[in-house]
Amino acid sequence: MSYNRFITFDPYLSFAEGERGLRERIFVQANGIPTATIFDPRHDGKGYLQSLWLLGREAYATTAKGLGVQPTVVDFRAAAATIREVERAYFPILQELIQLGKLTVRGDADTLLANDLEGAMANAPDAWLLDGIMRGVRPGVVSGQLDIEELPDFECLLAAAAVMHLDGYIVAKNLGLEDLDAYHDLVQGNVASSNLYRETIEVARSAVSAVGRRAAKALHAPNTANKAAALADWEACGKSFSSMRAFARMNFGKYGVKDFMTVYNWIRENRKTKG
Structure with missing residues (x-):
């Protein structure tokens, strides 16, 4: 230069x-x-x-x-x-x-x-x-x-x-x-x-x-699918349980989560959304 x-x-x-x-x-x-x-x-x-x-x-x-x-x-x-x-x-x-x-x-x-x-x-x-x-x-x-x-x-x-x-x-x-x-x-x-x-x-x-977004989406995809399954099951047979908490205690293992409170919160939040 x-x-x-x-x-x-x-x-x-x-x-x-x-x-x-x-x-x-x-x-x-x-x-x-x-x-x-x-x-x-x-x-x-x-x-x-x-x-x-x-x-x-x-x-x-x-x-x-x-x-x-x-x-x-x-x-x-x-x-x-x-x-x-x-x-x-x-x-x-x-x-x-x-x-x-x-x-x-x-x-x-x-x-x-x-x-x-x-x-x-x-x-x-x-x-x-x-x-x-x-x-x-x-x-x-x-x-x-x-x-x-x-x-x-x-x-x-x-x-x-x-x-x-x-x-x-x-x-x-x-x-x-x-x-x-x-x-x-x-x-x-x-x-x-x-x-x-x-x-x-x-x-x-x-x-x-974009890679980060795809990775995050892939990471959350199983959880999203499990949540949808839990909510579908609750809608289908939730009335046979005494409460949302009882349903969550009996079924949380099916949805790939470590504790029943996760499933309980999914259902509770979904009910709030529906009003």
Whole structure:
């Protein structure tokens, strides 16, 4: 990750709660002046790169949620350092998988890169490998083989990368570079990847919840069936017993429960329900 500093705007002043950038939906420089003045000193910043600002605000909010603070330049520097650490930690694993023929590295959906990961990274944009790592762990997250709590917060880190890539786009526009789409795609791509990981976590947690519900249902199924049987027997022959308690004492063993009070309470609650 080659990120060092924000040149064209200050992320906190531009996106943080209560700050001018959020109130007016504009990019703001560290000196408090709208970024748009870089092109036109008379510009108030409103409407300038509005779609890009909206992407940045979304990414900033996601970063803030992950970090638990409204992040400043210092926090983004720390995020950049964390991205480097994660990439270094996973790099040997990915390189080994490539050498074993178990992993193919692609720059995008169509462009196949060389199987030399180090060489690919030399020409790749910042956080490119982080995105690849995230996509690599997704199946394990969904299946439950990987513990979400033990993995990096890909949603937060990719969102932070998107905010940092905003600077590259604005610089490119300021310099009049023609290939602005590539810079925009870096921002949008990281936002999309951040959202993808959040959706992955939601799917994984929903699956765990569903398994839990099925397990609970399976656990209670015999009890539910036994209760229904007891109530049916009471309706059919309860009048031949002196009381609900007497019926329960004589028959509770038939219904898979350890004491007669369970059956007694079933009947009593059922009678209350019927009024």
